[in-house]
Amino acid sequence: MENHHGYHDIGGELSGGPINRSEHDYALWEKRVDALLMLLSNRESKLVRVDELRRGIESIGPEAYKMSYYERWITSISNTLLERGVFTSQELSQKMAEVELNQKTI
Amino acid sequence: MSNSHNGHDHAPPPDQDDPLTYYQIKEIAVRELLISKGVFSADDVRREVEKMDQRTPAKGAAVVSRAWTDPSYKERLITDGTSACEEMGIDMGQIYHLVVVENTETVHNIIVCTLCSCYPRNLIGLPPDWYKSYAYRSRVVREPRAVLAEFGLELNKSMAIHVHDSTADMRYMVLPRQPEGTESLSREELAALVTRDCMIGVAIPRSKSTVP
Amino acid sequence: MGMAAKFKTGDTVAVRRAPSIGHTRTPHYIKGKTGVVERVCGDFANPEELAYARDGLPLRTLYRVRFSQLHLWPDYSNFEGDTVDVEIYEHWLELAEKVEA
Secondary structure (H helix, E strand, C coil), X not given: CCCCCCCCCCCCCCCCCCCCCCCCCCCHHHHHHHHHHHHHHHCCCCCCCXXXXXXXXXXXXXXXXXXXXXXXXXXXXXXXXXXXCCCCHHHHHHHHHHHHHHHHHC | CCCCCCCCCCCCCCCCCCCCCHHHHHXXXXXXXXXXXXXXXXXXXXXXXXXXXXXXXXXXXXHHHHHHHCHHHHHHHXXXXXXXHHHCCCCCCCCCCEEEEECCCCEEEEEECCCCCCCCHHHHCCCCHHHHCHHHHHHCCCCHHHHHHHCCCCCCCCXXXXXXXXXXXXXXXXXXXXXXXXXXXCHHHHHCCCCHHHHHCCCCCCCCCCCC | CCCCCCCCCCCEEEXXXXXXXXXXXXXXXXXXXXXEEEEEEEEECCHHHHCCXXXXXXXXXXXXXXXXXXXXXXXXXXXXXXXXXXXXXXXXXXXXXXXXX
């Protein structure tokens, strides 16, 4: 069969072009996403394993190229927690609406 | 709510003063939900971020300079990287299996994670954007010399390059060679020569007298 | 506890030519390629199962396998000493006779 592989499995591809060496300082929200994963994966309960994070990111598919690194992470973490039933889609949706509203009224 | 760009790597959204992006809102919402459900506390998050900020390449550089000045430590480092780093008081966490790969006269090492972005964070902090980029991850495993040339490093043609792809549970750090003419420097002075990029393998430490 | 390691340092092994379904840590560029076991890394829970919130047991043996760049890429010439080391789980490997040119 033809060589079919995930969009993340890119070792050896040559279309990448020159490496962009500019670096950005991590924003606080990005560090918090990272911290989220640490807290969820390091505890006894292991609500999100690193492997689930990776699988979740891989499932996004090529759309992921439109997202930044930590945008992919929060997408995967959130989907995993939903699948695990840690919160419901209703709870998350409602909370996100509240957060957006509160930000507008600050 | 979010921007979209063509191309492989999307630049991070501008931080505050601008309205929160969809993903930033999601991060806040997920965190607040988990706190309200008692999964962890706000303090836990703050502490985790602080720990992250304390992990800088200085930790890895201290390991390297000790290995340069203490042959028996170097041997322990190569044999069991995790234990040797713990000896220096570095928290290696639960999951760390560190393999230290040594640059020699004939071998130069480079690390990558082609599948995602695994990196020896506990030793050198959070990875630079380029390490996580499509271009680096895809090309370094296939044309390492061309990649090194982009970083301004050209190796002697008699040297071999060993690339290490962190695909599973191991993490890697390059032990660079001690630059010539630095034998009389102190451990602290030596550590100052060791940059993050030296420990990834896209640079080598320069002695002060070397023209960059 | 995992089962006894099937391979040892120095063994010539080939990576199974099979598609990665779901989450795997075997990159496509080594599928069907042959290399030498550089070290036995130890036993770990299977990430392919952990990715689906299963326990990943029994533990699987992980190996670092060293591949010659000349063998991996059609356009790699010179520098016969250049290699790539990849960590691969035992169930992706089988014993091979020699490194195919």
